[in-house]
Amino acid sequence: MRNVVRDLVRKVLEECVADGTLQSGQLPAIVIETPAHAEHGDFATNVAMQLAKGERKAPRAVAEVLLPRLVAADIFDRVEIAGPGFINIHLKGDAWQRTLLPLAAAGPDYGKSRSGAGKKAQVEFVSANPTGPLHIGHGRGAAIGDTICRLLDVTGWDVTREFYYNDAGQQISNLALSVQARCLGIEPDDPRWPADGYQGEYIRDVARSYLARETVDADDQHVTADGDPLNLDAIRRFAVACLRREQDQDLTAFDVHFDVYSLESELYSTGKVEGVVQRLIAKGHTYEQDGALWLRTTNFGDDKDRVMRKADGGYTYFVPDVAYHLAKWERGFGRVINEQGADHHSTITRVRAGLQALDAGIPQGWPEYVLHQMVTVMRGGEEVKISKRAGSYVTLRDLIDEVGRDATRYFFVMRKPDSQLVFDIDLAKQQTLDNPVYYVQYAHARICSIFENAAEKGYELPAADKVDLSRLSTPDDMAIIRLLNQFPETVEGSAQNFEPHRITYYLQELAGQFHTFYNKNRVVTEDRELTFARLFLLHCVRQTLRNALAILGISAPEKM
RNA sequence: GCGCCUGUAGCUCAGUUGGAUAGAGCAACGGCCUUCUAAGCCGUAGGUCAGAGGUUCGAAUCCUCUCAGGCGUGCCA
Numbered sequence: 001m002r003n004v005v006r007d008l009v010r011k012v013l014e015e016c017v018a019d020g021t022l023q024s025g026q027l028p029a030i031v032i033e034t035p036a037h038a039e040h041g042d043f044a045t046n047v048a049m050q051l052a053k054g055e056r057k058a059p060r061a062v063a064e065v066l067l068p069r070l071v072a073a074d075i076f077d078r079v080e081i082a083g084p085g086f087i088n089i090h091l092k093g094d095a096w097q098r099t100l101l102p103l104a105a106a107g108p109d110y111g112k113s114r115s116g117a118g119k120k121a122q123v124e125f126v127s128a129n130p131t132g133p134l135h136i137g138h139g140r141g142a143a144i145g146d147t148i149c150r151l152l153d154v155t156g157w158d159v160t161r162e163f164y165y166n167d168a169g170q171q172i173s174n175l176a177l178s179v180q181a182r183c184l185g186i187e188p189d190d191p192r193w194p195a196d197g198y199q200g201e202y203i204r205d206v207a208r209s210y211l212a213r214e215t216v217d218a219d220d221q222h223v224t225a226d227g228d229p230l231n232l233d234a235i236r237r238f239a240v241a242c243l244r245r246e247q248d249q250d251l252t253a254f255d256v257h258f259d260v261y262s263l264e265s266e267l268y269s270t271g272k273v274e275g276v277v278q279r280l281i282a283k284g285h286t287y288e289q290d291g292a293l294w295l296r297t298t299n300f301g302d303d304k305d306r307v308m309r310k311a312d313g314g315y316t317y318f319v320p321d322v323a324y325h326l327a328k329w330e331r332g333f334g335r336v337i338n339e340q341g342a343d344h345h346s347t348i349t350r351v352r353a354g355l356q357a358l359d360a361g362i363p364q365g366w367p368e369y370v371l372h373q374m375v376t377v378m379r380g381g382e383e384v385k386i387s388k389r390a391g392s393y394v395t396l397r398d399l400i401d402e403v404g405r406d407a408t409r410y411f412f413v414m415r416k417p418d419s420q421l422v423f424d425i426d427l428a429k430q431q432t433l434d435n436p437v438y439y440v441q442y443a444h445a446r447i448c449s450i451f452e453n454a455a456e457k458g459y460e461l462p463a464a465d466k467v468d469l470s471r472l473s474t475p476d477d478m479a480i481i482r483l484l485n486q487f488p489e490t491v492e493g494s495a496q497n498f499e500p501h502r503i504t505y506y507l508q509e510l511a512g513q514f515h516t517f518y519n520k521n522r523v524v525t526e527d528r529e530l531t532f533a534r535l536f537l538l539h540c541v542r543q544t545l546r547n548a549l550a551i552l553g554i555s556a557p558e559k560m
Numbered sequence: 561g562c563g564c565c566u567g568u569a570g571c572u573c574a575g576u577u578g579g580a581u582a583g584a585g586c587a588a589c590g591g592c593c594u595u596c597u598a599a600g601c602c603g604u605a606g607g608u609c610a611g612a613g614g615u616u617c618g619a620a621u622c623c624u625c626u627c628a629g630g631c632g633u634g635c636c637a
Contacts, residue, residue: 031576031577031579033576033579034576036576036579036581036583037581040580044579044580046578046579049579049617049618052617053617058617059617082580083579083580084579084580084617085617086579086580129637166637169636170636170637171637290635291635294635303562303563303633304633306635307634307635308635309635311635312635314635316635316636317636318637321637341631342564342565342631342632343631344632345563345632346563346631346632346633347637349563349564371564371565373565373566373630373631374630374631414572414573415572415573415574416574418565418566419565419573420565420566420629420630420631422572424572427586431599432599433599433600434586434599435599436585438599439585439599445597446597447596449596449597450596451596452596454596456596457596486576489576493576493577497577501573502574502576505573505584508574508585509584512585515600515601516601516602518596518600518601519592519600519601519602520601520602522595522596524596559597560597560599
């Protein structure tokens with residue numbers, strides 16, 4: 001509807017330019033907003049104020065010129081000038097009601113768009129190293145990342161979900177040593193325990209499986225244990241596969257799935273890391289100092305230069321990062337979004353600097369980043385302390401088991417990624433409508449329940465062309481219809497800004513509006529026409545709730 | 561010190577990309593159960609948008625500075 005109005009306003013402006021009514025050839029971007037107050041109409045535009053300067057006229061005077069032409073549009077009821085020069089537009093009553101017809105026809109496709117059609121995007125998220133179970137921070141990343149993928153998907157993009165991990169570095173070597181120690185019966189308080197060893201209980205489990213020569217099938221790893229506690233390399237391979245499998249199981253329980261797994265070790269074995277180093281040297285952006293090879297990242301916006309090759313000959317982590325991103329670019333992703341914890345934000349400048357230094361035609365702001373802030377967990381009004389060192393911390397699996405997949409996903413995307421998140425476990429577990437996810441799901445279940453009741457009374461959902469839409473005219477009807485109309489633009493805005501939380505706020509509002517309607521109006525009555533009309537309206541609400549929940553990866557239960 | 565993020569109602573947070581009188585959910589207070597789920601709804605109250613300047617027709621939103629909190633600041637990832 002907003003787009004229809006925008007097109008009409010644009011047409012009027014173009015006519016005015018064509019016949020000289022407007023002097024300035026330059027038209028502003030046409031903003032059609034929804035006024036905060038109902039008396040300001042269905043839509044409002046500020047074009048008169050934007051044009052005022054170029055026209056050298058008062059905003060209201062510009063509006064006066066446009067007014068007669070706008071009034072002529074057949075879906076506009078009245079058009080008024082208000083305040084400093086707003087043009088308020090009131091639509092004819094049935095213009096709104098008729099929007100339900102295409103909505104119902106679109107069904108599961110309502111809210112989808114083609115804005116990304118024909119374009120490839122890649123989203124890298126979670127990317128946890130296989131050194132332990134996924135914790136709550138990974139959970140937030142998984143929920144946000146997956147929702148962004150779903151948002152891109154419904155806006156037409158061809159999306160690849162990717163998980164990158166380090167299977168060969170220092171951390172992994174500590175993992176292997178820790179498992180080996182457990183195999184040999186060495187405890188963390190033993191002096192022989194490895195310096196930065198992982199102490200969690202799960203290490204003991206890995207060791208046990210290894211000694212039992214088990215076979216592990218992860219999504220991307222298939223390894224049979226060697227069983228020899230002295231074969232560190234075999235232990236490493238087995239441990240990585242083990243922990244990858246654990247993570248896969250948690251992610252599957254979270255309904256998060258990846259298309260591609262990328263391993264850091266492959267960047268080395270395929271020569272990509274070395275290739276990037278040679279290319280950076282060739283481009284003249286490197287220098288040697290203190291026995292190390294440096295990249296002049298300060299030429300590309302960094303505040304200090306960074307070491308690429310350490311004095312001991314090894315590469316620092318950002319070199320494979322750059323190699324990895326160059327590979328992403330070469331794979332043809334015009335758009336790459338990296339979802340990460342904000343504690344890794346310092347990598348952004350370095351990766352981008354490295355890519356620029358390669359002089360490979362990569363745009364400056366590529367790749368894009370979505371950084372989520374920390375999560376604190378509250379239980380019983382108290383913060384649950386996280387202690388990774390001791391091996392005791394809130395895992396994603398704990399959360400899913402305790403509060404359920406739907407509530408966990410909802411809570412993780414409820415706030416914008418930039419905001420720190422307080423995860424209130426008690427609230428998330430609550431089976432009451434104080435719990436926002438229940439509030440929303442219940443609206444859906446309640447509509448299903450109404451349809452069940454209607455069926456018992458002999459009512460079926462009417463065909464769209466059999467519905468008398470004029471029976472939907474109360475303020476509550478109109479409020480719902482307007483809100484339903486906002487769904488596509490909410491999805492679009494949410495997708496473009498990588499802000500899943502907008503969907504949760506929308507759901508909250510739509511569910512609330514429905515509950516209001518339900519409370520005031522009985523749907524199934526003796527009045528057949530009215531019953532059909534209301535069933536049709538609720539059918540549209542239910543469809544929109546489903547579509548929105550699907551974007552969040554949350555179920556729409558028919559009974560609760 | 562420097563960089564990034566944040567600061568909006570008692571609490572948790574939105575704020576249509578710069579618009580009109582700043583909103584929601586909890587909590588508080590006051591109402592509503594012969595009803596398709598009261599697992600709910602309606603209403604009231606609650607604000608120096610951290611602070612100070614600036615940009616302009618117009619600022620919670622953009623710029624500068626200050627204050628407070630979080631994260632980072634490695635030849636760790």
